[in-house]
Amino acid sequence: MSAITPPRSSTSPLHKLRSATGTRRIFIHTVLIGVAIVMLYPLMWMLSSSLKPDTEIFTHPGLIPTALRPENYSEGWSGSGNSFSLYITNSLIVTIGAVIGNVISCSLAAYAFARFEFRGKKIWFGLMLGTLMLPTQAVLIPQYTIFYNLTWINTFLPLIVPKFLAVDAFFIFLMVQFIRSIPRELDQAAMVDGANPWKIYWKIILPLMKPALITTTIFTFIWTYDDFLHQLVYLQQNDKFTVPLGLTLFLDQTSGSSYGAMFAMSTLALLPTLICFLIFQKRLVEGMATSGMKG
Amino acid sequence: MTTAQTGEVVKEPSVPATPSDQRERDRMRRRLARRRGGGWWPYLFLAPWFVGLFGLTIYPMLDSLYLSFTNFDLLTPAQWVGMDNYNRMFAEDPVFWDSVHATLVYVLVSVPLKLALALAVAMLLNRDLRGIGLYRAAFYLPSLLGGAVAIAIVWRQVFGGEGLFNDFLGWFGLNTGQDWISSPDTALYTLVLLAVWQFGTPMVIFLAGLKQLPKDVFEAAAIDGAGAVTRFFKITLPLLTPIVFFNVVLQIIDAFKTFTPAFVISNGSGGPLNSTMLYSLYLYKKGFTDLQMGYASALAWVLFLVIALFTAVNFIASRYWVHYDD
Numbered sequence: 001m002s003a004i005t006p007p008r009s010s011t012s013p014l015h016k017l018r019s020a021t022g023t024r025r026i027f028i029h030t031v032l033i034g035v036a037i038v039m040l041y042p043l044m045w046m047l048s049s050s051l052k053p054d055t056e057i058f059t060h061p062g063l064i065p066t067a068l069r070p071e072n073y074s075e076g077w078s079g080s081g082n083s084f085s086l087y088i089t090n091s092l093i094v095t096i097g098a099v100i101g102n103v104i105s106c107s108l109a110a111y112a113f114a115r116f117e118f119r120g121k122k123i124w125f126g127l128m129l130g131t132l133m134l135p136t137q138a139v140l141i142p143q144y145t146i147f148y149n150l151t152w153i154n155t156f157l158p159l160i161v162p163k164f165l166a167v168d169a170f171f172i173f174l175m176v177q178f179i180r181s182i183p184r185e186l187d188q189a190a191m192v193d194g195a196n197p198w199k200i201y202w203k204i205i206l207p208l209m210k211p212a213l214i215t216t217t218i219f220t221f222i223w224t225y226d227d228f229l230h231q232l233v234y235l236q237q238n239d240k241f242t243v244p245l246g247l248t249l250f251l252d253q254t255s256g257s258s259y260g261a262m263f264a265m266s267t268l269a270l271l272p273t274l275i276c277f278l279i280f281q282k283r284l285v286e287g288m289a290t291s292g293m294k295g
Numbered sequence: 296m297t298t299a300q301t302g303e304v305v306k307e308p309s310v311p312a313t314p315s316d317q318r319e320r321d322r323m324r325r326r327l328a329r330r331r332g333g334g335w336w337p338y339l340f341l342a343p344w345f346v347g348l349f350g351l352t353i354y355p356m357l358d359s360l361y362l363s364f365t366n367f368d369l370l371t372p373a374q375w376v377g378m379d380n381y382n383r384m385f386a387e388d389p390v391f392w393d394s395v396h397a398t399l400v401y402v403l404v405s406v407p408l409k410l411a412l413a414l415a416v417a418m419l420l421n422r423d424l425r426g427i428g429l430y431r432a433a434f435y436l437p438s439l440l441g442g443a444v445a446i447a448i449v450w451r452q453v454f455g456g457e458g459l460f461n462d463f464l465g466w467f468g469l470n471t472g473q474d475w476i477s478s479p480d481t482a483l484y485t486l487v488l489l490a491v492w493q494f495g496t497p498m499v500i501f502l503a504g505l506k507q508l509p510k511d512v513f514e515a516a517a518i519d520g521a522g523a524v525t526r527f528f529k530i531t532l533p534l535l536t537p538i539v540f541f542n543v544v545l546q547i548i549d550a551f552k553t554f555t556p557a558f559v560i561s562n563g564s565g566g567p568l569n570s571t572m573l574y575s576l577y578l579y580k581k582g583f584t585d586l587q588m589g590y591a592s593a594l595a596w597v598l599f600l601v602i603a604l605f606t607a608v609n610f611i612a613s614r615y616w617v618h619y620d621d
Contacts, residue, residue: 039437
């Protein structure tokens with residue numbers, strides 16, 4: 001960052017302009033803190049509501065509960081048909097399967113696009129970029145009929161198998177960009193040595209593209225975990241439900257008495273994403289800035 | 296890599312400089328050239344992607360085009376009905392028009408607000424500030440969580456009759472006890488607010504763009520006495536137009552696809568009075584609740600064409616307002 005900010009010479013007119021600092025800085029911080037509070041308030045409200053007795057959630061607006069009720073968590077966990085641990089297990093199966101699929105299939109395709117010349121490469125590459133813009137809704141119904149005919153409905157397969165077929169072009173694109181930054185001399189040295197392209201991919205490219213693989217892992221994890229539409233369409237029985245579907249069960253039975261439990265489980269449901277965010281915060285934000293796209 | 300290097304070291308001194316060495320080198324060169332083309336290797340690496348492209352994208356697109364001219368309930372074979380689905384959509388289905396209306400309002404209100412806020416905050420953050428990382432993280436977090444059902448559930452409660460939003464209005468003596476979620480006039484705007492709340496992604500992209508603007512231009516303008524407002528409109532904004540364009544295209548596509556909050560906030564109904572019946576939600580209901588998969592396929596193709604149209608218009612219009620260096 002210091003490379004980007006201009007040197008602080010007191011003669012620079014821009015610096016003078018900016019350096020009515022004292023009051024100006026305080027003003028900017030005040031505005032930013034204000035925005036930050038508005039941004040985070042709904043989340044804090046959810047957290048505090050998850051610990052309040054039901055009677056207090058809507059009558060006592062402050063963030064700090066007058067009485068703590070951690071039982072919301074245990075009741076929510078066991079409530080709504082199945083135990084929440086089942087939904088979390090199901091979500092983990094789906095997300096881990098999707099992550100493995102995306103990392104393998106997208107890196108294979110990206111290696112081909114970044115390192116080979118072959119007939120029609122430009123057209124294929126263009127098609128790949130085109131699928132980035134295709135709304136999933138446009139292919140949802142025929143895909144459903146395909147999986148229906150394979151009798152995969154109400155299994156995790158429709159949520160996992162496509163990821164092994166590199167359908168998330170966003171990550172292919174990300175990895176192509178990354179592989180292009182790896183010097184070709186490395187491949188050539190190995191090639192002279194008799195390594196075939198598979199060996200080069202496995203022993204050289206893959207280890208070197210770890211940062212891109214980690215970015216893919218984090219975003220695939222979060223986006224799959226949160227992907228409500230596909231889970232809603234493909235999973236039909238309670239014992240196959242994932243966390244988002246389990247949460248909607250609370251909505252169906254909101255009889256006023258389970259608000260606390262609903263907020264408690266909503267808070268828990270956000271935890272994996274939050275933990276991801278806290279650990280990889282810098283990488284997530286930078287990754288978004290450099291590669292752009294999606295949210 | 297280490298094996299490659301050691302291999303080289305062992306081999307080179309042992310090969311004598313003879314005519315056969317020359318032949319060896321020629322063979323190697325030919326082999327390298329072939330490898331760049333790769334023979335069947337690239338297709339091997341692309342095999343999964345090819346299966347996905349044809350099996351899960353191209354074939355489904357064509358199948359859905361075919362299905363859009365049929366009546367299809369998944370259980371019995373599809374029946375050809377010609378243009379019926381499209382006629383019904385445009386001429387006989389008021390709910391379709393409700394969903395078009397809701398979606399257009401949603402896209403055309405939320406995207407500009409979100410981008411304006413993202414740019415404003417990015418401008419504030421584009422300086423040497425203490426704690427800038429914390430601010431960026433705080434503003435980006437809602438975008439990351441935004442797609443989650445849990446957030447939609449919280450939103451539903453925040454804008455309910457006894458929710459946080461009314462408490463907030465109460466501080467200014469404005470609390471009328473209105474339930475914003477169940478009023479058809481306001482329900483859609485709670486979704487808009489949710490979208491605007493998630494301005495983090497475009498903000499981070501704007502910030503990356505702002506950091507690359509040439510500093511000397513601003514210094515020169517400042518010397519010439521250009522004020523902050525002039526500098527923003529005459530320098531920052533024009534130089535930033537490629538990034539603005541990128542964000543506009545992505546956010547519009549994203550907004551058209553919105554599903555989760557509309558589903559959760561209306562309990563899957565799109566109500567009250569279809570006011571939150573976003574297009575994706577209507578498509579889902581027709582296809583998977585009513586099992587009218589032919590009709591839903593027609594809806595899907597219209598969505599696809601509308602998004603393509605918006606994107607194309609964006610690209611054409613961009614010639615007139617996007618400023619590129621080269």
